[in-house]
């Protein structure tokens with residue numbers, strides 16, 4: 001028996017579904033997960049010793065690839081002083097200062113341990129600051145698994161085809177409205193009726209959890225105007241896009257200034273870090289400087305802070321995003337050509353180093369478009385690529401991530417594999 005299969009059977013006995021996050025199980029693409037033994041640069045190696053070119057990148061954090069020397073060195077140096085203290089350290093200030101320097105809308109920032117924690121805390125802050133309960137999100141956007149935000153969510157919720165989750169009280173779900181992504185008119189209509197009861201509008205400025213869907217400029221910029229009109233807190237959820245689509249995140253690409261930004265993934269350099277930050281007047285409402293409570297035993301963990309600082313330093317180097325854009329574009333253009341040459345209807349939707357291949361004849365602009373794509377074809381494509389040594393997210397409702405560790409040879413090998421697999425579809 002293969003080692004991955006053996007490990008999966010063993011995991012299923014003690015871990016629900018055999019995994020610690022549903023999308024890893026690969027059930028929707030009709031296969032079992034690969035158990036991973038190690039990673040290096042753009043490559044990962046499974047428990048059976050097979051090597052893959054990795055486009056999951058731990059779902060986004062690994063913009064520098066696996067085991068980047070600067071990140072490893074920083075973690076080792078922090079570890080030498082101890083794992084955790086539950087008391088402030090200078091490293092926390094350094095990471096906070098780096099974030100404030102890079103993202104102009106963030107005047108103050110609080111570190112947490114995950115993107116979910118960041119969005120949950122930002123929602124609480126918006127409710128506490130406005131005295132309102134209502135939240136607006138968008139169909140197919142995913143903001144972690146907090147109760148208020150699982151309504152019509154993307155990512156694993158979309159992959160499993162479930163509308164929400166049992167266990168979320170109706171009262172909580174009722175305070176969240178989910179509207180169509182990229183439809184600013186729907187937001188204006190909603191706010192005419194309920195704007196004065198809405199605490200926050202939260203959005204992925206580039207959707208990555210229904211597959212990658214770019215925002216229409218009038219949508220993303222229109223949200224700012226609506227929030228100003230009704231006194232609503234605008235939260236850009238940049239857990240995926242922050243430090244990813246540009247150094248300053250999607251807000252710098254689209255020229256939108258949010259009240260609050262949620263961050264995760266790249267900010268931790270591969271260790272568990274989330275953060276939320278924004279206007280000083282809002283952030284000062286957080287305990288202990290204000291009444292909105294939020295805390296964390298391991299928040300600001302020294303190893304995680306050190307990894308984040310090292311990662312942000314690397315990605316701030318001149319030319320970093322230009323090089324990433326070049327390899328991402330080569331991959332996207334090559335995939336489009338390979339699909340067209342094979343007579344396969346496909347759309348590559350890309351913003352920077354995030355992209356998704358949709359099996360669709362037309363553009364994908366919202367969750368409804370994404371759900372209409374040929375998911376069966378996606379499953380076959382996924383399996384074919386995996387057999388060829390290319391490790392893609394096992395769901396169309398996810399983003400592929402290109403990292404600085406992907407070489408021209410990696411991209412060309414991926415395209416060669418895709419040419420072969422498209423022809424088999």
Ligand SMILES: N[C@H](C=O)CCC(=O)O
Pocket residue numbers: 021022023024059142155156209240398
């Ligand atoms: N799309 C999710 C996060 O961004 C994928 C990660 C997970 O659910 O485990």
